[in-house]
Amino acid sequence: MSDKYPDGYATQGRRSEDNKSPDDSGAGLLRPYIITGGRTEAANSDLSIESVIQTKDGFAGLGFEKRAIAKHCAEPKSIGEIAAHLKVPLGVAVVLVSDMLAEGLVIAHKRASANDTGLIERLIEGIRAI
Amino acid sequence: MTALQHPEVPPQSAKIVISGGFGVGKTTLVDTISEITPVRTEANMTAASIGHDDRQHLPDKNKTTVALDFGRVTIDETLRLYLFGTPGQDRFGFMWDYLVNGALGAVILADTRRLSDCYPAIDYYESRRIPFIVAINQFEGSPQHRLDQVRMALNIPGRIPVVRFDARDRDVSKEVLIELLSLLLR
Numbered sequence: 001m002s003d004k005y006p007d008g009y010a011t012q013g014r015r016s017e018d019n020k021s022p023d024d025s026g027a028g029l030l031r032p033y034i035i036t037g038g039r040t041e042a043a044n045s046d047l048s049i050e051s052v053i054q055t056k057d058g059f060a061g062l063g064f065e066k067r068a069i070a071k072h073c074a075e076p077k078s079i080g081e082i083a084a085h086l087k088v089p090l091g092v093a094v095v096l097v098s099d100m101l102a103e104g105l106v107i108a109h110k111r112a113s114a115n116d117t118g119l120i121e122r123l124i125e126g127i128r129a130i
Numbered sequence: 131m132t133a134l135q136h137p138e139v140p141p142q143s144a145k146i147v148i149s150g151g152f153g154v155g156k157t158t159l160v161d162t163i164s165e166i167t168p169v170r171t172e173a174n175m176t177a178a179s180i181g182h183d184d185r186q187h188l189p190d191k192n193k194t195t196v197a198l199d200f201g202r203v204t205i206d207e208t209l210r211l212y213l214f215g216t217p218g219q220d221r222f223g224f225m226w227d228y229l230v231n232g233a234l235g236a237v238i239l240a241d242t243r244r245l246s247d248c249y250p251a252i253d254y255y256e257s258r259r260i261p262f263i264v265a266i267n268q269f270e271g272s273p274q275h276r277l278d279q280v281r282m283a284l285n286i287p288g289r290i291p292v293v294r295f296d297a298r299d300r301d302v303s304k305e306v307l308i309e310l311l312s313l314l315l316r
Contacts, residue, residue: 048232049200050212054140076140078212080200084171090198112144112209114234114261114314119209123144123234124311126205127304130165 046110047094049080053106065096066105073106141210146307147230149216149254150239151247155267155297156215157199159239162303163213164201171198198229216251226254235261235310239297242266242273245283252284261313263291265306289316 054077059070065086072085083093100106112119148156160168203211214229230236236255240248248264255262264286268274275283281292291309295302 048145049214049229050143050145050232052140052143052210078143078202078210080171080198080212080214081169081202084169090171107140109140109142111232112142112234117315119142119144120234120311120314122205122209123211124308126209126211127163127203127307127311130163130203130304 047079047098047101047108048111049078049083049090050111051079051097052076052109053079053082053097053100054108056105056107059105062105066100069093069096069100070105141204141208143210143212145212145214145233146310147214147216147233147236148239149236149248149251149262150267151241151244151251154239154241154244154247156239158297159237159267159303159306160199160201160213160215162297162300163203163307165204166202168199168201171200230254230258230260233260235263235314237306237310238262238264240264240266240280240284241269242275242280243269245280248284252286261310263293263306263310263313265309266292266294267297268294 053069053073054075055070055073059067062070065088068086069082072082077085079093079097080090082097083090086093088096097106097108101108114120148159150156157168198214198217200212200214203213205211214233216226216229236251238248238251238255252262252264264280264284266275266277266280277292277294280286281288284292286292291313293306293309295306297303
């Protein structure tokens, strides 16, 4: 086998016979993406873990996960909190919230900028006060 | 009297990331400052990495799943601060990029018994020009090096604050965050 690649290119895992192994070992990890309709990329790439989301309208007629998000975000919550609440990976929460933003079900606030001096001062005062 | 229960727009959010080696006190610091019990979420796959990360097909020992702790501080009705502990392993680099994106800055925790553990974090934030400070979490019984010795050992430029604190103490932990935020005003 090894002299098939006498020039030393027989690097581990790069041989063609390795490609035939089925990837069913990853099935458990892939399952959460069924709830995103198999999609893995969010339409809104500005969403990050600390983006704060709030429900705009009610949650009638929504599927299970989106209804759960809409209920949870009656009070504003971050994407990270949503992922933890739904017990889904962060990436799944981002995709779901991105959909809901596109559908006008929730609103999101843009995040703070480090160049905003007033905001940094508010943070300092706020931390002192806690 | 207005019947409006919520502000028209959700609160603005700011993010500070807490980095450093394994067991250096990242979760402790988040816990000490946070008004909520630190939330633990699975942060294995980001929107950008899902489907592109071949490692998801590998057996468990190579899984990219990682727990992520974060906490929250409500500054006022329209502003919240979120604290995130970055996973210690640098092999999760792609996730660091996602977590750190948009952060105001970073607190890199150091343990004087294992100073070199924070090298990857220092390199990471320096290379991305993200403001950071180094905070020595002083464990009982660990060496009390002078701060200038630590600065020299870590090769930290003079403009970057190096402080010593106890991540279990709320008041000094608050001061650490204020030190980082003050750096942003300079």
